[in-house]
Amino acid sequence: MEASDESLITDAHRARIGVLSEPFPCVISAVDAQHVRDVLLDADPRYADDTGTAAPYALSILEPRPIGGLPPHIIPRILPGGVLTQSEWTWHRDFKYGEPLIARHQVVDIRERLGGRFGRSVLVIAKTEYRTSAGELVAETAHTVTQFDPSGRGTQE
Amino acid sequence: MSQRYFEDVSVGDELEPVEKIPTDEVATQFFAREGEPASTPERLPVSREGFSGVLVPGLLKVSWLTQYVSDWAGPAGRVRTVRVAYRRPDATNAPLVLTGNVVAKREEDGRHVVEIEVATMAEDGPSVRGAAQVELPARG
Numbered sequence: 001m002e003a004s005d006e007s008l009i010t011d012a013h014r015a016r017i018g019v020l021s022e023p024f025p026c027v028i029s030a031v032d033a034q035h036v037r038d039v040l041l042d043a044d045p046r047y048a049d050d051t052g053t054a055a056p057y058a059l060s061i062l063e064p065r066p067i068g069g070l071p072p073h074i075i076p077r078i079l080p081g082g083v084l085t086q087s088e089w090t091w092h093r094d095f096k097y098g099e100p101l102i103a104r105h106q107v108v109d110i111r112e113r114l115g116g117r118f119g120r121s122v123l124v125i126a127k128t129e130y131r132t133s134a135g136e137l138v139a140e141t142a143h144t145v146t147q148f149d150p151s152g153r154g155t156q157e
Numbered sequence: 158m159s160q161r162y163f164e165d166v167s168v169g170d171e172l173e174p175v176e177k178i179p180t181d182e183v184a185t186q187f188f189a190r191e192g193e194p195a196s197t198p199e200r201l202p203v204s205r206e207g208f209s210g211v212l213v214p215g216l217l218k219v220s221w222l223t224q225y226v227s228d229w230a231g232p233a234g235r236v237r238t239v240r241v242a243y244r245r246p247d248a249t250n251a252p253l254v255l256t257g258n259v260v261a262k263r264e265e266d267g268r269h270v271v272e273i274e275v276a277t278m279a280e281d282g283p284s285v286r287g288a289a290q291v292e293l294p295a296r297g
Contacts, residue, residue: 090237
């Protein structure tokens with residue numbers, strides 16, 4: 001069957017671009033920071049137990065899992081399959097154990113792609129900001145999730 | 158860990174490669190959190206050759222690359238950004254070699270910034286390619 005020429009991206013999807021999600025409280029606990037450090041076999045003394053400072057990659061603790069699995073009102077599900085294809089982490093300062101942070105997500109772009117290894121696909125680029133309660137920006141992430149239809153049939157929503 | 162200074166870095170410098178073995182346990186434990194058991198690892202689809210395996214999480218590879226450039230920069234260095242493209246999935250238990258080379262250096266608002274191209278190299282080529290930006294201290 002021929003794929004439709006009609007775009008899979010609707011006005012409703014486009015309307016979500018740039019809309020900040022509700023705030024999600026989050027924190028890097030000492031236990032989690034040390035766990036990830038142990039898994040990575042990181043002996044860097046800057047991030048030892050008694051420093052109170054988490055390694056930059058502790059950002060992985062704050063990330064939603066899976067990356068594309070945020071609620072559909074934040075990240076639209078246009079096609080049923082999804083794979084993480086690009087990531088960017090930015091740090092503005094060190095993380096402190098136990099420091100309350102507030103995450104807010106937003107879709108910054110949605111693009112359609114024809115061809116390539118996923119066939120007809122939709123690229124959803126989502127950013128997350130992690131701020132203190134005083135509004136200080138501590139870290140940011142950006143991820144591209146490529147949505148595709150493994151069956152080649154159609155849209156999810 | 159020794160300190161690296163901005164003046165001592167040149168465009169074209171290669172970072173010493175580091176080998177990582179993403180075992181099943183590492184891939185599983187990476188996402189374990191306080192009060193939450195390790196999640197069931199995602200599996201790769203069975204290939205045409207019948208091969209299947211546990212998927213190495215993309216964020217584990219980003220974390221390793223972050224650790225890699227942070228170690229290279231030294232205690233007074235600071236990682237600003239790491240940006241990657243996942244070119245293809247990796248299965249657990251196959252070694253990955255982290256590589257990097259300096260592609261630019263500049264002073265920016267009084268800070269000393271170095272750009273590094275990074276990659277995770279699997280047996281038959283790069284599975285992740287990207288770039289990192291680090292700040293280094295200057296001598297004197």
